[in-house]
Amino acid sequence: xxxxxxxxxxxxxxNMKKLLIFSSxxxxxxxxxxxxxxxxxxxxxNLAIGELHFNFxxxxxxxxxxxxxxxxxxxxxxxxxxxxEYSTTYAIPGNAISSSAxxxxxxxxxxxxxxxxxxxxxxxxxxxEYKIYATLSTNESLEEDDGAVTP
Numbered sequence: 001x002x003x004x005x006x007x008x009x010x011x012x013x014x015n016m017k018k019l020l021i022f023s024s025x026x027x028x029x030x031x032x033x034x035x036x037x038x039x040x041x042x043x044x045x046n047l048a049i050g051e052l053h054f055n056f057x058x059x060x061x062x063x064x065x066x067x068x069x070x071x072x073x074x075x076x077x078x079x080x081x082x083x084x085e086y087s088t089t090y091a092i093p094g095n096a097i098s099s100s101a102x103x104x105x106x107x108x109x110x111x112x113x114x115x116x117x118x119x120x121x122x123x124x125x126x127x128x129e130y131k132i133y134a135t136l137s138t139n140e141s142l143e144e145d146d147g148a149v150t151p
Contacts (some may be wrong), residue, residue: 040079040115046072048123048132050091057084063121065091079111088121090132097128104136115140 044063046052052063056076064072087106092099109117116139123132 038078038081038113040077040111040113042076042079042109042111042117042119044074044076044119044121046074046121048090048121049093049125049130050123050132052091052121053089054086054119055089056086079115081112083108083110088119088134090121092130093125095128096125096130099130099132101132101134103134105132105134107136109136109138110140112140 042056044052044054044061046063047066047069049067050065052065054061054063054074057079061074061076063074066072085106085108090101090105104119111117117136118138119134119136121132121134123130125131
């Protein structure tokens with residue numbers, strides 16, 4: 001009888017240890033995979049002379065100008081997933097005769113977990129003409145995922 005009880009206790013203790021280790025691993029991996037942080041961002045980097053106003057998701061975010069050549073940066077973090085439109089308005093120097101805009105001053109962005117977007121603004125002011133430029137880059141693939149496997 002003593003040997004049977006010892007054998008049952010041995011099996012029970014070893015299986016409980018295995019169950020405890022397995023449960024801990026499952027809970028740990030679940031905690032890593034289901035983080036409440038989405039870790040995405042849009043960075044607005046302004047090298048332009050004038051102030052910018054970034055209209056995004058019903059809010060206006062102001063980015064100061066960089067008249068002395070020191071860039072100004074505003075970062076939007078932890079954004080909800082989705083596809084959103086944005087537009088940029090900008091200040092024109094008071095002594096400008098004309099102005100024009102080139103690039104990604106308006107557009108659409110797709111936000112997912114881990115998305116990083118940079119919009120870089122710069123400007124020129126030559127012979128009274130103020131020209132602002134905007135370029136957008138992202139860490140997201142530009143290819144559509146159609147499920148096809150290529151070698």
